[in-house]
Amino acid sequence: MNLDSTDCRLLAALQSDAHLTAQDLGTRLNLSPSQAGRRRQRLEADGIICGYAARLEPAKLGLDVQAFVQVQMASHRPDSAQSFARLVETQPEIVSVWTLTGEADYLLRVYTRDLGGLNRLIHDVLLPHPAVARVQSQIVMNQLKRDAPLPT
Secondary structure, eight states, X not given: OOOOHHHHHHHHHHHHOTTOOHHHHHHHHTSXXXXXXXXXXXXXXXXXXXXXXXXXXXXXXTOOEEEEEEEEESOOOHHHHHHHHHHHHTOTTEEEXXXXXXXXXXXXXXXXXXXXXXXXXXXXXXXXXXXEEEEEEEEOSOOSSOOOOOOO
């Protein structure tokens, strides 16, 4: 889809503050509120804007450990992959999952309250899965850049 500069500015504004009203967007974009609202609705209908969510501060929720966990599979059969996907989907500590090229098959982003929680997730949940061959974790010491808005 071709986005014009106004669409890009609208997307950047909403990534910065999803609470902006049509009036606020119109003011920022030099459009009428109805024009700004229609543009937002079109971007939603086209699936470019796929939802709105609040960003939470993990440490204030007691989630003191962030880690990336690489998982190497022993089996790549479709039923094994589906079973593993169902497993990670049910674990609230796992907030993102990517499939990868290279040695690891999956990369999981994980938040736990403490190292014991990470240990339980790895040893009691991931490693017992019959298709998992190897798990390697990296604990985040400090996040230098927060999840940023997508470039528009």
